Amino acid sequence: MRLVVIGVNHKTAPVALRERLALVGDDVNVALKQLEALTDGSVIVSTCNRTEIYALVPQTLATSKPASQSSVSQKSASQVLVSPSAGAQVANPAIAPVSNNAFSSSATLSSAAISAHIIKIKTWLATFKQLSLTEVDPYLYVHRDTHALTHWLRVAAGLDSMILGEPQILGQIKRSVHLAQEENTLSNQLGWVVDQVFAAAKRVRNETKVGTQAVSLSYAAAKLVTQIFDDLPSRTLLVVAAGEMNRLVATHIAGLGVGRVIICNRNPERAEALAAELRNPNRRVEVRTLQELPQVLADADIVSSCSGSMDLLIDKTMTVQALKRRRYQPMLMIDLAVPRDIDSTISRIDDIYLYSVDDLQHVIAGNIEQRRQAAVDAELLVSQLVVEMDRRFQVRQVGKDIEQYRSCTQGQVDKLLHESLAQLQQNNAxxxxxxxxxxxxxxxxxxxxxxxxxxxxxxxxxxxxxxxxxxxxxxxxxxxx
Structure with missing residues (x-):
């Protein structure tokens, strides 16, 4: 298949090295262009947890067999024939056999040639990131052929992620493929492999439960939203404090299609930065001060709070007043803070769904175990799908081989026919x-x-x-x- 994967991830390299090998922004465009000279198509996947190059080794590395094996003897190559009419021996070069290397798609790549080329790609990566190969090489992993295909499918299905079964990596791979298409570095053959990987990853996620349960706080929060509310474009999310954890939660929930977001934060600059991330043509995002929290609480269908305050930010009185103004429409409150931002007694109020960080952790712990059990089924399915993909690739490849063989044979037949027609015109026999x-x-x-x-x-x-x-x-x- 000529597919190779070269990279590092959270299992093989410390974060300091992953940061230095990361390919982001314009780096990716430049790197893809430079890889054109080294590959028959490439895709670069670079995230906080991995930097990987998926590439096809050039077919031109194929080595021809020795002359003694790839051609017949001089006598058989010329095939001495006797003309019935002239009684003389004539040479027939037209029936000389086709050597193996005439079929470029059939030519095999030696293991040594592939290994040497992998070293070239490794060296290029180290040089591109201004590092020495000796510094990088101990952390790099290499997969080839079906092993590379298996790795790619496991990554796409979330089986190789830090959080087992997480869905974000598939979207990141799709963006990487789209960028490769824009840079014209996604060859037809590599594009076919990509299509197979995406289709197989979809089957793994649909036919197993490896990604059905929430296993991160932000993802669990988003799952709660979908279980309690529908018609999300008409819902309002209130984000209390704009720290990193709340940013992740807000990003996940906003990504579900929430139509309005209100951010209350002590630091207006950080609130505006988060607002800029969440704002889009279909979503209204407002920034308010923390003092305005009692007034805007009634507008919120969903509340996510994670501050560093030592005092309660949302108490029972404030919540009851907000519910009255909302005409007792339900509210989901997620308190990720320690110490807590939301009065725990609020959970006893009808129409309030309150989840603390411990509540979410309990949900996640059970879900992680379910995902681990589902991962066994997923790994078995991956193995089956890789075998199927490899067979489809071989069938696809042999189709090209047959086409080339027939074309070459037709050329020989046409030559013989042309010679015979010429003899007929010359009346030589x-x-x-x-x-x-x-x-x-x-x-x-x-x-x-x-x-x-x-x-x-x-x-x-x-x-x-x-x-x-x-x-x-x-x-x-x-x-x-």
Whole structure:
């Protein structure tokens, strides 16, 4: 398949090295362009947890067989023939066999050639990031052929992620593929592999439960929202404090399609920065002071709070007043703060769904175990899908080989026919003699390759191959009777 994967991830390299090897922004565009000279198509996936190069090793690295193996003897190459009309011996170069390297898609890449080229890509990566190969190489992993395909599918399905089964990586791979398409570094063959990976990853996620349960606080919070509310464009999210944890929660919940977001924060600059991340044409985002929290609470369907305050920010009185103004429409409150921002007694109020960080952690702990159990099924399915993809690739590849073989054979036949027509025009022999000679030469041309294969199988004692070829030829003759 010629597919290779070269990279580092959270399992093989410390975060300091991953930061230095990260390819982001314009780096990716430049890197893809430079990889054109080293690959037959490439995709770069770079996230906080991994930097990986998915590439096809160039077919031009294919090594030809020695002359003694790839060509017949001088005598058989010229095939001395006797012309019935002239009684003289004539050379027939037209029936010289086609050497293996004439079929570029059939030419095999030696393991040594692939290994040498992998070192070139490794060296390029280290140089591109202004590092020495000796500094980087101990942390790099390399996968080839079906192992590379298995790795790619496991990554796309979330089986190789820090959080088992997380769905974000598939979107990150799709963005990486889209960028490769824009830079014209996604060859047709690599594009076919990508399509197979995406289809297989979708099957893994649909047919197993590896990604069905929430296993991060932000993802668990988003799941709660979808379980309690529908018609999300009409809902309002209130974000109390704009720290990192709340930023993740807000990003997940806003990504569900919430139509309005209110951010209350002590620091207006940080609130505005978060607002800029969340704002889009279909979402209204407002920034308010923390003192305005009692007034805006009634507007919120969903509240996510995670401040560093030592005091309660939302008490029972404030919540009851907000519910009255909301006409007792339900509210989901998520308190991720320690110490807590929201009065725990609020959970006893009807129409209030209050979850603390401990509540979410309990949910996550159970879900992680379920995902681990589901991962066993997912890994088995990945193995089956890789076998299927490899078979489809071989069928696709042999189709090209057959097309090239037929084209080459047709060229030989056309040459023989042209020579025979020329002899007819020159009246060098009777039509019967020329047709007889043409028939004999065509027979030799068309039977040369299978005859050579049978002799090779006999010499090497490969009875299974010999029986397969002989029975295949016999079946072919019977089918044309």
């Amino acid at each position: 009777t039509p019967e003699a020329i047709i007889t000679e043409l028939s004999r030469r065509l027979t030799q041309t068309l039977t040369h390759a299978p005859s050579k294969l049978m002799r090779k199988a006999a010499r090497e004692g490969d009875s299974e191959l010999l029986d397969f070829v002989v029975s295949g030829l016999q079946d072919g003759h019977r089918s044309h009777r």
